[in-house]
Amino acid sequence: MRLLITGVGAVCHGGLGLPGVRAALAGAPFDEEQVRPGDGHAVARVGHLTDPDSAAAYRRWGQLDAYSRYGFAASRLALVDAGWDDDRAEVGIQLGTSFGCMEENQKFDRYDSSGDVVKGASPLVFKGTVDNAPAGWVAVAFRLKGPNATFVSGDGAALEALWSAEGVLQAGRAPGLLVGGVERVTDLQLLLHERDSAKQGVVPAEGAGVVLLEREDSAAQRGVAGRAELLGVHRQRGTLADAVLGALARFEGADVGRVALALPADQPVPAELAEFGDRLTQPKATLGEAYGAYGGLALAATLAELEDGAWSGRAAVHAFGEGDEHFVAVLQGLDDRRNA
Amino acid sequence: MSNRRVVITGMGAIVPHGDDINAVYRRVAAGENICGRITRFDPTGFLCQIGSEVKYAFEAPKTVGPYSIHNEALAFTAGSAQRALAMAGLTPATGDAMDRRAVVLSTGVGPANINFLGPIAQRVHGKGADPYKSDLAAFYAQAPNEPEAAGLDEFHLDTAAPIVAVQAGAAHVYNTASACASGSHAVADAGALIRRGEVDVVVAGGVCTPVTRVLVPGFAMLSALSTRNDDPAHASRPFDAGRDGFVMGEGAACLVLESEEHAKARGAVILGELGGWGYSCDSYRLTDPEPGGIGMKLCMTRALESAGMTAEDVDHVNAHGTSTMYNDRAETLAIKKALGDHAYKIPVSSNKSMFGHLIHAAGALEGCLSVLTIRNGIVPPTINYDTPDPSCDLDYCPNVGREQKTDVILKNSFGFGGMNVSVVYKRYEG
Numbered sequence: 001m002r003l004l005i006t007g008v009g010a011v012c013h014g015g016l017g018l019p020g021v022r023a024a025l026a027g028a029p030f031d032e033e034q035v036r037p038g039d040g041h042a043v044a045r046v047g048h049l050t051d052p053d054s055a056a057a058y059r060r061w062g063q064l065d066a067y068s069r070y071g072f073a074a075s076r077l078a079l080v081d082a083g084w085d086d087d088r089a090e091v092g093i094q095l096g097t098s099f100g101c102m103e104e105n106q107k108f109d110r111y112d113s114s115g116d117v118v119k120g121a122s123p124l125v126f127k128g129t130v131d132n133a134p135a136g137w138v139a140v141a142f143r144l145k146g147p148n149a150t151f152v153s154g155d156g157a158a159l160e161a162l163w164s165a166e167g168v169l170q171a172g173r174a175p176g177l178l179v180g181g182v183e184r185v186t187d188l189q190l191l192l193h194e195r196d197s198a199k200q201g202v203v204p205a206e207g208a209g210v211v212l213l214e215r216e217d218s219a220a221q222r223g224v225a226g227r228a229e230l231l232g233v234h235r236q237r238g239t240l241a242d243a244v245l246g247a248l249a250r251f252e253g254a255d256v257g258r259v260a261l262a263l264p265a266d267q268p269v270p271a272e273l274a275e276f277g278d279r280l281t282q283p284k285a286t287l288g289e290a291y292g293a294y295g296g297l298a299l300a301a302t303l304a305e306l307e308d309g310a311w312s313g314r315a316a317v318h319a320f321g322e323g324d325e326h327f328v329a330v331l332q333g334l335d336d337r338r339n340a
Numbered sequence: 341m342s343n344r345r346v347v348i349t350g351m352g353a354i355v356p357h358g359d360d361i362n363a364v365y366r367r368v369a370a371g372e373n374i375c376g377r378i379t380r381f382d383p384t385g386f387l388c389q390i391g392s393e394v395k396y397a398f399e400a401p402k403t404v405g406p407y408s409i410h411n412e413a414l415a416f417t418a419g420s421a422q423r424a425l426a427m428a429g430l431t432p433a434t435g436d437a438m439d440r441r442a443v444v445l446s447t448g449v450g451p452a453n454i455n456f457l458g459p460i461a462q463r464v465h466g467k468g469a470d471p472y473k474s475d476l477a478a479f480y481a482q483a484p485n486e487p488e489a490a491g492l493d494e495f496h497l498d499t500a501a502p503i504v505a506v507q508a509g510a511a512h513v514y515n516t517a518s519a520c521a522s523g524s525h526a527v528a529d530a531g532a533l534i535r536r537g538e539v540d541v542v543v544a545g546g547v548c549t550p551v552t553r554v555l556v557p558g559f560a561m562l563s564a565l566s567t568r569n570d571d572p573a574h575a576s577r578p579f580d581a582g583r584d585g586f587v588m589g590e591g592a593a594c595l596v597l598e599s600e601e602h603a604k605a606r607g608a609v610i611l612g613e614l615g616g617w618g619y620s621c622d623s624y625r626l627t628d629p630e631p632g633g634i635g636m637k638l639c640m641t642r643a644l645e646s647a648g649m650t651a652e653d654v655d656h657v658n659a660h661g662t663s664t665m666y667n668d669r670a671e672t673l674a675i676k677k678a679l680g681d682h683a684y685k686i687p688v689s690s691n692k693s694m695f696g697h698l699i700h701a702a703g704a705l706e707g708c709l710s711v712l713t714i715r716n717g718i719v720p721p722t723i724n725y726d727t728p729d730p731s732c733d734l735d736y737c738p739n740v741g742r743e744q745k746t747d748v749i750l751k752n753s754f755g756f757g758g759m760n761v762s763v764v765y766k767r768y769e770g
Contacts, residue, residue: 092621100517127626127756129558131517136757139623145635148621148759149525150517152447153501160514164529167536173619173642237439237511322502322513 003169004219004226005331006176007084007212009077010300011070012287013044013205016051017077018304021209025286025301030203033190041190044205044288049073058141063127065104066206071095071134071182072141074208074296078178079142082212083224092146092174093135094165095210096157096181098292100131100150103186134182134208146174151292155262156321157181158209158295159329163233165213175218180210180296193289201264205288209296211303227303229332231314236326241272243326244316251330257311260298262319264289279311295319299329306333346531346614347603347768350430350596351708352423354416356589356695359398359423365712367694369741371721373573374695375587380551388565390572391551392589392696405506416592416701417445417500417547421507424543428596429608432509433541440602441510442539444530445501446522446546446700500547504594508543519755520660522546523593523703524763528617530597531763540602545594546701556588562627564664576697577724578661578690579668579732586662587696593705604770612711615649615748615764618642622758629666633674635760640678640750643762651679653748654686656719658710660752661690662697671752672732687737687744693723703753703761710749710765719744 010017013031014024024044031045049069054076055061064072075093084091127133132150139148147168153160158181165179185206193204219226234247240261248256259276261269265285273280283301290297298317305311317329356374357364367374375392383389394412400419401409409418425431433441505513512533518525523546530544550556559565566575566585576587603610620642622635629636644650657679660671676683691706698705713719718741725738747767754760 089623092619097517130519130756132519132755132757132759133626136519136626136759139621139758140626143623145621145623145638147619148518148757149529149619151514152517153514157514164514167532167538171532171536235512322505323511325511325513 001170002216003166003230004214004216005211005228005230005303006214006219006224006226007078007082008227008300008303009074009081010207010209010297011046011049011074012207012297013046016073018300018307021297021300021304025304027286030288041194042203043185043190044203045185046070046207064137065128067101067103067182067184068128068134068137070184070206070208072137074180074182074210075138075178078210078212082214084176084212084222089143089145090174091144091176091178092148092168093138093144093178094147094149094151094161095135096151096153096161096292096295097131097183098152098154098157099183099186099189100152101129101133102188103184104128138178146177154322155291155294156319156325156327157292159233159319159327160321162213162295162329163235163327166230166233169213169215176212176214178210179213180208180299181293182208183291183293199289201266202284202289205290207290207297208293209298209300211299226334228306228334231330231332234328234330235321237324239270240318240326241270243328244273244318247316247328247330248314254313254332256316257313257333258302258305258315260302260315260317262294262298295327302331344535344537345600346534346597347600347610348595348612348614348711349598349603349608349610350424350428351611351711352420352427353591353593353705353708354394354398354419355591355593355698355705356392356394359419361423361708362712365709365716368691368709369716369718369720371723371739371741372694373723375576376572378551378556381553386557388556388560388567389569390566390575390587391556392587393551394591404503407503407506413547413549414500414503416549418503418507420545420592420594421504421543424594424596425507430508430541430596432507434509438509438511440540441508442512442533442542443501443504443508443510444526444542444544445504445515446526446704447500447515447517504543508541510543512539518759518761519757520697520699520702521753521755521759521761522700523705524707524751524753524761525703525759527595527614527704527707527763528619528761531614531617534597534599540599542597543594544597545592545704547592548699548701549590550588550699551590559588566663574724576663576693578659578663578693578722579672579729579736580725581727581729583663583665583668585664586692589696589698591698591705592701593708595704595707610768612714613766613768615766616643616647617761617763618646620760622760624758627756629670629754630758631666631670633670633677635758636671636674636752636754637677639760639762640674640752643750643764647764649748649764651682654679654682654750655744655746656686656713656749657688658706658749658751659688659690660754661692661722663692667754669731672734675734683734686735687719687742688734689720689722689737691720707751707763707765710751713749714746714765714767717743717745719746
């Protein structure tokens, strides 16, 4: 069964949806923040998200913490983009994250809990202290009764969610799944980032990238062609070059038009991938290091570029997994979104 | 896509009832309560003062590969995985064989990383430090420059699973975060990986250390916890009319799942079979179950379909059975909707009546106990069942375990966010 990406939504420092992703790719400026006096951190910050359309879509929008809002808004946009307005009870959602609800956890931790109860704390804050809160809110708001999962698997979490979604859809457990990643940057995370040698050269980022991955039979029934076909998600241990080349060799198809690597901009591309020339991109240079959300945002960026005619044929979108594992999603662009 | 049979070859746990899963089962089958007054911190004055704690010394690795096992969550995890792998007779895979193994662990529900705050703060500030009173800004400022040395890396949510991956020699690792459904979610995802041929062996499980000064009052604030503080032994009373919430528990449990052919090829003792699994989402409210049990019913039905079974095949339901007013009522309704009249003919019991709710470890532990129920033929009781609730009218196996040949168990797990998972455990017949 072919799996199609029929919708895409995103929240990033460039703004909402694909226009926001395009703005980020075009070099939307990062913020400068201090955690301690005297220091400075560049941050690809979304901040307090106001989205009137999300607020209109769900009356409890005001209760959502920032982490949940990002996931919610990106998911809503993906549903809208897919034109899936009704009969979506079987649809599910699978999101990835690396730090999850840490901000709400920190808020909760700061309450005085020495007395008889947590003084001053609101049950509404406590709701935000579960890592699956975004997926839960989305399911509640849009009445999605399908499989609902949150993966907390580090930087590869979004593509891990996509990899898992393939199996769920191929097993016929849902007609479609919202899939992607969500992350909220906290001060603690900034401190982690500055001490992590593997993260130097990239700007910590927050936001969400979500696609609607749909079985072809479901899309056909709804009369939707989709933006791209997901040929598969390849996971492989070893070097980055081996993983990308292994993925492209595994999924036969048209010429490779785009290879999006999760390398920081200042790190050299492996020589084995040099053959791809200007088809290689390093989206973290402009999107930032969005940790568990990165894979979702990279997918959104690649789909924006497809829509803009920047590539055709196949695309490989890479993210780092745990240890020396890599995830590579391979997409096949559909020439005419509505008639393919 | 392949459709391989999934079998269970190892189980391990470090939980309040003990660190030998067979002994834990015997105590649970005998209806032995383990809940008591919280000792992890002084709960005086707290709304809820009851917990289910690991109070004994247990053996766990001090280091695993590059990882130091320096807090209880990691010790529970590494210890339970070590026991499960030993029972399965598995040593760590190496080389390409690692690609055929995976770890799916349930972590990250609730403020999981707050669980790590205590040990971290104490390492930074010294043993006497009160992690919940410490000035976080000062804590950050004093942290050494290396994140691992500071323990700051533990704020990543994927800390425990890579440790188990080293123990198992597994290349593929991920964590599920489906709130209280996470443990069964991990088992179900592990089954799916094996069934569709992605890997041959998965260590699946969950870990939770929620008996903290933050989480206990937090859950109490949602009216989720029992406040029967003067009688902790009778606080967890699923399906009883007098229930008033659950008891927070801690620990970890792991199962080793394998493809049937892999287990047989290496001569492993097969303990049971994972027949099928189902997922659903209530899409109702973030912290309340849908009162009609529609989502719960759906995941049970899907699990039976996945197992190729009908309601009449089920011998016993190992219920989620939290002891909250809402869950137990909705779950009862859902079981009746899923199983029809057959629901009245089989025991439905809640292991949580003995040891409380181990949150993300609950599904994995109760999965282990389901396998042992099939093997030992005694259905654990629902203890503290004194007063029937008219809205909970099934046979809850009250207070005394029941000898019964049991071939098929439907295990339910439900969580915040409306996440529902049901797993079918069955007797293995080769």
